[in-house]
Amino acid sequence: MLVSVSRFWRAAFRLQYRILALIDPIVRAFWRRFGIGNTLELRVQRRDGRGVRSRLVGLLRADGNRYLGHPNGEVGWTRDLEAAGRGILIWRNGGRLLFTATKLEPGEEREHAILATGQHPFPGNLTYRLGRGHIRHVGVFFRIESN
Numbered sequence: 001m002l003v004s005v006s007r008f009w010r011a012a013f014r015l016q017y018r019i020l021a022l023i024d025p026i027v028r029a030f031w032r033r034f035g036i037g038n039t040l041e042l043r044v045q046r047r048d049g050r051g052v053r054s055r056l057v058g059l060l061r062a063d064g065n066r067y068l069g070h071p072n073g074e075v076g077w078t079r080d081l082e083a084a085g086r087g088i089l090i091w092r093n094g095g096r097l098l099f100t101a102t103k104l105e106p107g108e109e110r111e112h113a114i115l116a117t118g119q120h121p122f123p124g125n126l127t128y129r130l131g132r133g134h135i136r137h138v139g140v141f142f143r144i145e146s147n
Contacts, residue, residue: 006133006137006138009071009072009131009133009134010138012127012131013071013072013131013134014072016127017072017075024056028056031056031092035092036056037058037119037120037121038058038060038119038120039056039057039121040056040057040058040059040089040090040091040092041054041056041057041092042055042056042057042068042077042087043087043088043089043090044077044080044081044084044087045080045084045087047083047084053080055077058117058119058120059089060113060116060117060119060120061116061119062112062116063109063112065109065112065113065143066099066144066145067104067113067141067143067144068081068101068142068144069113069114069117069140069141069142070140070141071117071131071134071135071139072134072138072139073138073139073140074140081101081142082101082103084101085100085101086099086101087099087101087144097146098147099144099145099146099147100145100147101142101143101144102143102144102145103140103141104142111136113141114132114135114136114139114141117132117135
């Protein structure tokens with residue numbers, strides 16, 4: 001059963017993020033003007049050395065720590081962040097945070113980061129809650145610390 005449920009969530013998250021990629025210019029314009037919950041811009045050096053990858057991500061907070069993550073396993077920006085070990089977060093008002101990133105292994109801290117996905121704005125918070133079993137199984141999360 002977990003395999004078929006996880007297969008559903010893998011496809012659902014893939015579709016969700018493809019749609020977000022298609023409408024990224026609209027979402028970014030809205031974010032810059034009004035903000036979107038806990039959303040910030042992440043900039044990280046690409047593994048292949050071909051510049052910087054930019055993604056809008058949700059900054060999660062739990063137990064005094066800050067986290068970034070992706071619910072559907074490794075994707076381009078998570079691989080880049082793991083390879084670089086650092087990045088820049090940019091608030092819509094232009095504020096910047098240089099940070100180091102530590103990938104979380106299964107355990108209590110990673111579970112706290114997963115539970116913090118409820119901080120995402122709707123409908124993300126609902127989607128992450130419904131897909132939490134899948135996220136526990138394959139999600140990739142990082143603790144970020146200021147430089």
